[in-house]
Amino acid sequence: MKFLIRSGPMIALFAVLLCLCAPQAGAWGRDVYKVEGLEAERMAADAVTAKRQALDHLYKEALSRLFRRLARSGDVVRLPLPTRARAEALVASFNVTSEETGATRYAVKAVVNFDRDRVAELFYRSGVQIHDKPGPQVLIIPVHVTAGGVELYDDTPEWSAALAEAIRAERLVKLELAKGSMQDRLEPAERLLALDRVSLDYLRVRHSAQGALIAEYTDATQDAPARFRLAGDSGAGRFEKSVLIAPDVENPFAYAAGLIPEWLDDNWKQMQSHGAYAGVLINGMPLDPPAAPREQTIAIPASAGQAMPELRLAVVQPAMEITPAGKPDPAPAPAVTPVAAPVSAPVPDNAVSTITLEVEGGADQLSISRALARAGPVTAFELRGDGTAQHVVLWYRKDREGLFRALSQNGISIEQNLASNNWRIIFR
Numbered sequence: 001m002k003f004l005i006r007s008g009p010m011i012a013l014f015a016v017l018l019c020l021c022a023p024q025a026g027a028w029g030r031d032v033y034k035v036e037g038l039e040a041e042r043m044a045a046d047a048v049t050a051k052r053q054a055l056d057h058l059y060k061e062a063l064s065r066l067f068r069r070l071a072r073s074g075d076v077v078r079l080p081l082p083t084r085a086r087a088e089a090l091v092a093s094f095n096v097t098s099e100e101t102g103a104t105r106y107a108v109k110a111v112v113n114f115d116r117d118r119v120a121e122l123f124y125r126s127g128v129q130i131h132d133k134p135g136p137q138v139l140i141i142p143v144h145v146t147a148g149g150v151e152l153y154d155d156t157p158e159w160s161a162a163l164a165e166a167i168r169a170e171r172l173v174k175l176e177l178a179k180g181s182m183q184d185r186l187e188p189a190e191r192l193l194a195l196d197r198v199s200l201d202y203l204r205v206r207h208s209a210q211g212a213l214i215a216e217y218t219d220a221t222q223d224a225p226a227r228f229r230l231a232g233d234s235g236a237g238r239f240e241k242s243v244l245i246a247p248d249v250e251n252p253f254a255y256a257a258g259l260i261p262e263w264l265d266d267n268w269k270q271m272q273s274h275g276a277y278a279g280v281l282i283n284g285m286p287l288d289p290p291a292a293p294r295e296q297t298i299a300i301p302a303s304a305g306q307a308m309p310e311l312r313l314a315v316v317q318p319a320m321e322i323t324p325a326g327k328p329d330p331a332p333a334p335a336v337t338p339v340a341a342p343v344s345a346p347v348p349d350n351a352v353s354t355i356t357l358e359v360e361g362g363a364d365q366l367s368i369s370r371a372l373a374r375a376g377p378v379t380a381f382e383l384r385g386d387g388t389a390q391h392v393v394l395w396y397r398k399d400r401e402g403l404f405r406a407l408s409q410n411g412i413s414i415e416q417n418l419a420s421n422n423w424r425i426i427f428r
Helices: 002-006 010-021 045-070 082-089 117-126 157-166 187-194 199-204 252-272 367-374 400-409
Strands: 032-043 091-101 107-112 137-146 149-152 174-177 211-218 228-231 238-245 294-299 307-313 340-345 352-360 378-385 389-396 412-417 424-426
Touching: 002 294, 002 340, 032 045, 045 091, 045 107, 045 117, 082 117, 107 117, 107 199, 137 157, 137 187, 137 199, 149 187, 157 174, 157 211, 157 252, 174 252, 187 211, 199 211, 199 228, 211 252, 228 252, 238 252, 352 400, 367 412, 400 412
Parallel strands: 137 174, 137 211, 307 378, 352 424
Antiparallel strands: 032 107, 091 107, 137 149, 211 228, 228 238, 307 340, 352 389, 378 389, 412 424
16 A cells, blocks of 8 residues: 555545645644643641642743743743742633642642733743744654664654653644554655655654654764754754764753754744744745845955955844734834945955844844954944844855854854744854
8 A cells, every 4th residue: 555655646645635734733723821731749737838839839830831832942041930929920710620638738730721911911021022823743753773773663662752751741833752553664764764755744644743753863882972863844844953962961862852842842933933824834835935035145346445345334124023912013114224334344355255144132233243343254244123133144255164163153153044044143
């Protein structure tokens, strides 16, 4: 049967199945403001104290989970510290599902529903963008590379158990672990490790998922540390990320598996930042493709009496405001004509390259200008924003890798924006 799916008239049917599964990313109706599976148990001198301590922990845990679910991992620290009082101010309903009381003991299980508008207001005041669109369902395929070969599914019980525990985390992206049924095992390990599109799609469709990823753990050797790779289709496009596991990590399986929810959620939230349908694919094409400026090479002619290119600083756009969820977006501000403030700088007599970078966070123009000025390959730059730089255009010499290294040495990290296929900088 598997062979028939790959060839002959069944190809059309298979393509239809792919189309049906692909665009369902945000249509599940999951309530992302509901936190379930909360448990707390405390013992104290008396039942009243034990109950207070247990509920304190439960409220703080509920708010912590909500923050991790709705904010990017790098933004969670910008939100206020979770406390019971702060959580109670945001709660819409608190439902106790199980309760046990003793003379000195109290145990409780509960479900907490948070008020969407109040949570959105808190995020707005903290300057953190809220991400509450449910993500795709993604199939996680356990792969364990050992000295003796490649093990899949429950053939590697310790790795599979770590994955099963990690994907229980309630995030926007819904994760499912492939158990390794007889039909699943029709796909050989060689094809999965090579990220064969047909093999991943076959498993994805079988499990009614929007994405399929291999969670590949490679054991350490005498010459190299252990390595973890998450790769395949994230349900919103191609995804591949890997990390080396330090030898002193106490539980390397649990550490590696714990990266999966964070990586995929951050990837999905990054997609959300670029429009209502960003990240939703139809036949591999984005439903709402963002405009992506492309890198190009330009030549700056030499000018008599000058040693550097013109340094251009412009303020052309108002700062972006975060609109609380549930409130209509304000009318777009009228376009502002760029006003350049030229400053004298050396002009090279050779060609340089230019690249447009998005700016993560709210770095002020003075700080980011100083960091850019210290980067050797940078010959000119232009900031666009109002008080904070939202986009930076760089003119630089040498290769792009050399530019990125120089920026990193001056406190600016570089990462690729998967939604716009553009580069973004994070000012630290």
